Amino acid sequence: MPSGGSFDDSEDDRLRREAMAWLTIRTNDGADPLSYLDIEDFRFADEGIILRNRYTGIWKPRQLEAALSITTTYSLPGSKPPYEDAIHSDGRIRYKWRQSKSEAKRRDDADLADNRALREAMRLKKPLIWFHGVGPGLYQAIFPVFLVAEEPELKQFVVATDGTQDIPVAPASVAEEALREYVERTTLARVHQPVFRSMVMRAYETRCAVCELKHGQLLDAAHIVPDSHANGIAAVTNGLALCKIHHSAFDARILGIDPDYTVHIRPDLLEEIDGPMLRYGLQERHGQKLMAVPKIRSERPDRRRLESSFERFLAG
Template identity: 40%
Template sequence: MARTVLIDPDEDRKMRDVAMAWLTDLPKTEDGWVKQRQLEDFEFNGERLPLMDRQAGIRKPAGYDTALSMRTVYTPAGKKPPYEDSLGDDGLQRYNYRGEDPTHPDNVGLRNAYARDLPLIWFLGAADAFYLPKYPIWIIGDEPEKLQFVIAVSEEQKPENTGPITTTTQKRIQKRLTNLRLHQPLFSTRVRHAYKHRCAMCGLGYKGLIEAAHIIPDSEPDGHPEVWNGLALCKLHHGAYDSGIIRIHPDNFVMEVREDVLADRSTEPMLVHGLQGLHGKRLRLPHPSHHPSKNALLWRYNKVRGI
């Protein structure tokens, strides 16, 4: 039965602490994902209190005038997301309102959480019905003229710790933090999942040694944290790719080892088998829906060759 009396603010804070502790202990996939169905089992004070709304992107539990969580749905490759959250010029993440009415109850719920400096949970869509939870995060600004809220994805981004963000250096620092705390974890887990935790170059499957490598670096305007701009690589081949020792031909996904490395006559096994032995071989590709972008590969290929 829905509550008719609003929850006491202290009880609201306690509920969030309990919810985040419960979420930390919740069994997850090897990628750190939770299934949407699991989030329906949370209870507080003996009452069921799902952490995610089945339909809406913002979760404001009955009896509470504050939002508890928000989500970004998974969008398959080639599809347009229903809401496109963006990065502001100040390097801080934005989250779109629900609809175009600032007074919608869900938007008011986020605004109330902002006014009380309450922590929230952000569920990032990783695959169909699977989410990567990010918490705690905070609303630190409201931009009704743009129908969006300003998000701090870590304590370091809260206004009392940053002060006014005005200089280019300050903005760069905040963008780096946003990428590090929000975009990179989702990018990394989705890329490694797409390649089944195996190196696309050598096939090594030791999960602790597999990393998500950008094709176009995230420092570039087109360096988006999307699976099409990534490769799952072991630590050796990640370094070799980033340094230009190994390049990938964009037309056929064939690896090319840099000429001076191919000419090295050392008998070191790692050189002979780990680098030189890959020359002329084709990448181990994931499902076609997750293939690396040929345009991104072409950008990197030309960059490495100085074109």
């Protein structure tokens, strides 16, 4: 049993409800990321309880028996993250145990206090907050999430982001396959899409790559290779910040971007006469370089994915 726990069950539940209500407001209903300083603004009943700890990925305030939040840190594209928290073939996410720094002590990892706090959250079916890093010191809050199983041989917990964990289905049945596909879709919608958007908007400084429009409400995080494809990963290097006009044009193969970051407009559109939007928004961008790209080189659009996308544009 984790140590601590001055709160009874009703106080614990109230803390979690108030924390998630506070996050709903502060994140614009989950749309906006928060800095680590923003997250520390939360207070509960003058107890000074924080929602995450800067120095650990698993956080259990001393007043609780079970963990309150988990954190996945941001890693630059191409760098190895300290923990591999990823979506698996069943559509659910795995969150790794905390591991001992000493190789000799790793056989005892299961009994580390942080891992016991997660196990207690799973036993009590407590909702947790997942802070997913989208940049240095910047986090997307995903809530509620639940721990629904543990895989000790792989040193990880299974994370569910919806209520399907209690739906009984027969193994290897049509219902199980349908449920897996549903869980994968909802996981992508609740976790990967907002995380992807926040990473892309941060990298492009909330500017359209094609026209530099700076109004976030009019911008989308577009996949270079669609997320339905094997290479369509939810990574900043597979993303472009595009205004809604240019996003639609990109998806419809009216607008293409080559591996040298040059914009191309479909030839038949260049011949049309249809008012200022067509002229200034599309035709005059033909042959021009992207107006906004990430400052960090490792976050810029992957040229191989752009080449693949541009081939589809030319074929279209």
